Amino acid sequence: MNEPLIVCENLTHIYPGDVTAVKNVNLKIHKGELIGVIGQNGSGKTTLVKHFNGLLKPTKGKVIVKGQDTSKMRVQDLSRNIGYVFQNPNHQLFAKTVIDELKFGPTNLGLPEDEVNERVEKAIAFFNLEMYRDHHPYRISFPLRKLVGMASIYTMQPDVFVMDEPTTGQDHITTRIVYRLIKKLRDEGSTVICVAHDMILLAEVVERMLVMRDATLIADTDPKTVFSDKELMASTHLSPPQITELSYRMRSKKMIGSIALNINELIDASSKKYNLKRSK
Amino acid sequence: MAGDNYLPPLANYSEGIMVNKKPVIEFKNLTYYYSLQEKPALKNINLTIYEGEYVAILGLNGAGKTTLQLCINGVIPNMIIGNFEGDVLVNGLNTQEYPTRELAKIVGMVFDNPEFQLTQTSVAEEVALGLENIGIPTDDMHAIIEDALETVGLDGLQERSPFELSGGQQQRLAIASALAMQPEIFVMDEPTSNIDPIGKDEVIAVAAKLNTEKHMTVILAEHEVEVIAQYADHVIIIDEGEIILDGTPHEVFEQVELIEKIGLRTPQVTKFAYQLKEKYGLKTKGLPVTIDEAEQFAVDTFKK
Numbered sequence: 001m002n003e004p005l006i007v008c009e010n011l012t013h014i015y016p017g018d019v020t021a022v023k024n025v026n027l028k029i030h031k032g033e034l035i036g037v038i039g040q041n042g043s044g045k046t047t048l049v050k051h052f053n054g055l056l057k058p059t060k061g062k063v064i065v066k067g068q069d070t071s072k073m074r075v076q077d078l079s080r081n082i083g084y085v086f087q088n089p090n091h092q093l094f095a096k097t098v099i100d101e102l103k104f105g106p107t108n109l110g111l112p113e114d115e116v117n118e119r120v121e122k123a124i125a126f127f128n129l130e131m132y133r134d135h136h137p138y139r140i141s142f143p144l145r146k147l148v149g150m151a152s153i154y155t156m157q158p159d160v161f162v163m164d165e166p167t168t169g170q171d172h173i174t175t176r177i178v179y180r181l182i183k184k185l186r187d188e189g190s191t192v193i194c195v196a197h198d199m200i201l202l203a204e205v206v207e208r209m210l211v212m213r214d215a216t217l218i219a220d221t222d223p224k225t226v227f228s229d230k231e232l233m234a235s236t237h238l239s240p241p242q243i244t245e246l247s248y249r250m251r252s253k254k255m256i257g258s259i260a261l262n263i264n265e266l267i268d269a270s271s272k273k274y275n276l277k278r279s280k
Numbered sequence: 281m282a283g284d285n286y287l288p289p290l291a292n293y294s295e296g297i298m299v300n301k302k303p304v305i306e307f308k309n310l311t312y313y314y315s316l317q318e319k320p321a322l323k324n325i326n327l328t329i330y331e332g333e334y335v336a337i338l339g340l341n342g343a344g345k346t347t348l349q350l351c352i353n354g355v356i357p358n359m360i361i362g363n364f365e366g367d368v369l370v371n372g373l374n375t376q377e378y379p380t381r382e383l384a385k386i387v388g389m390v391f392d393n394p395e396f397q398l399t400q401t402s403v404a405e406e407v408a409l410g411l412e413n414i415g416i417p418t419d420d421m422h423a424i425i426e427d428a429l430e431t432v433g434l435d436g437l438q439e440r441s442p443f444e445l446s447g448g449q450q451q452r453l454a455i456a457s458a459l460a461m462q463p464e465i466f467v468m469d470e471p472t473s474n475i476d477p478i479g480k481d482e483v484i485a486v487a488a489k490l491n492t493e494k495h496m497t498v499i500l501a502e503h504e505v506e507v508i509a510q511y512a513d514h515v516i517i518i519d520e521g522e523i524i525l526d527g528t529p530h531e532v533f534e535q536v537e538l539i540e541k542i543g544l545r546t547p548q549v550t551k552f553a554y555q556l557k558e559k560y561g562l563k564t565k566g567l568p569v570t571i572d573e574a575e576q577f578a579v580d581t582f583k584k
Contacts (some may be wrong), residue, residue: 040476040477040478041446041476041478168473169392169473170341171339171341172543172544174341197477200548239477243548243552245571246548246574246575246578255578267552267559270582271559271560273582276556276559277560278559
């Protein structure tokens with residue numbers, strides 16, 4: 001395997017007041033991975049991912065991004081490679097119009113104007129923001145503002161896209177834009193790290209899950225293994241998607257052999273088992 | 281199952297049959313425009329909500345859910361100016377003629393972001409604030425505050441600062457503050473959208489408790505359809521200011537195609553059963569909307 005993009009070695013973060021938010025985490029993240037980070041509020045997930053772009057520096061241990069120790073790097077330099085979309089777009093946005101917000105990142109990277117404009121127009125189209133290009137980011141609704149937050153990172157085309165709760169406060173239409181974004185980023189070879197409580201989203205899109213509890217990384221494996229482990233799920237107080245819950249129940253009645261992460265998987269598993277024939 | 285208790289609207293009964301539920305909220309041909317807007321925020325709304333119902337309102341952002349809720353507590357049309365045609369009756373009182381501060385005694389409201397609603401330095405004072413405003417004597421307050429905090433599971437935290445509470449606790453405090461006023465109707469606008477899963481469950485459980493134990497009418501705007509199907513007995517889907525579907529969770533969520541056309545989704549188990557039936561021409565009756573019903577659906581389909 002290639003050189004990992006991000007390496008955490010015995011990463012520990014202690015906030016002032018002696019609060020250990022992340023304890024002794026070891027992990028490697030490679031290019032192109034789609035990763036979900038789950039855990040209750042206060043479990044350390046956001047603290048963990050804020051180390052990837054240097055927003056936080058380790059109290060003990062090391063974080064290495066593209067071969068460089070982040071303790072010696074500035075956020076400005078790291079943000080070229082690692083884009084961070086805040087849970088609350090109000091913490092992120094500052095420009096006077098949507099278009100200026102989207103231009104800011106790539107302009108700051110020193111890209112020529114044509115290239116900046118091309119990226120911005122692509123983002124406007126992808127996130128469906130045409131109607132709002134000249135609006136003030138704080139004068140549009142919260143869900144749209146959140147999309148602007150994602151779009152403004154998207155125009156920087158970072159290697160790694162970190163998103164904190166991209167679907168909270170979104171309705172089904174804006175949620176689907178987030179799904180499409182994650183799949184598009186995967187197709188373009190980006191690495192996506194998604195901190196989320198939205199289990200339906202994670203079950204649908206991610207390939208690897210990091211489970212945090214009480215500042216500790218308690219599991220680092222594929223979503224099926226995580227969702228199959230009822231004890232692990234219960235210990236984090238998180239529930240799997242409803243369709244996965246149904247698959248547990250069908251499995252315990254011997255209707256299917258393994259659990260399902262999404263609707264199509266459960267349809268496939270049950271139709272195969274019972275030899276259903278497609279109706280015309 | 282919650283859905284089985286829902287009484288269909290009066291019109292569905294043949295004449296002469298007694299219906300013991302009384303309407304508490306009636307929208308009659310309501311059309312509402314915010315000032316300077318050309319498109320109505322609500323269009324030709326006719327809706328009856330009966331006493332003791334647990335009502336969920338579903339719709340995309342901007343569909344009109346909040347506007348509909350603000351018509352129930354009279355903030356529209358009395359405090360937000362616009363063009364209001366038609367009538368809204370709450371307990372038979374016309375909201376255009378009845379003062380909003382009086383309606384506040386009947387209708388309690390909780391918003392999506394509890395932080396915006398909290399102002400005091402202690403949990404107990406937060407609950408006391410509304411009581412002071414309606415002139416409850418101090419001697420009577422203690423018992424009311426205790427009772428409200430106990431209902432939402434915050435007893436013992438009276439002296440705590442509201443800002444030290446978790447998101448779920450803050451939202452339950454906002455509910456306790458509204459509850460102390462002893463409203464008959466509880467309106468909640470996406471009360472769980474800014475809190476984590478444990479907090480969500482807590483708030484949803486409290487809302488269910490107000491409904492089943494305190495017999496309050498609960499009206500909740502919410503995105504999580506799995507939760508709605510589990511708890512609500514009346515579901516309303518609103519799109520671009522119009523009511524598209526209005527009925528029991530079954531009547532509403534079984535309309536899979538229509539719901540998806542609007543851009544919403546049904547509970548995952550409903551979609552699963554719907555697709556399975558469509559794809560393989562299965563004859564299993566009905567569509568499940570809750571996890572228990574889905575398990576039964578699977579048994580009926582595969583084990584019989």
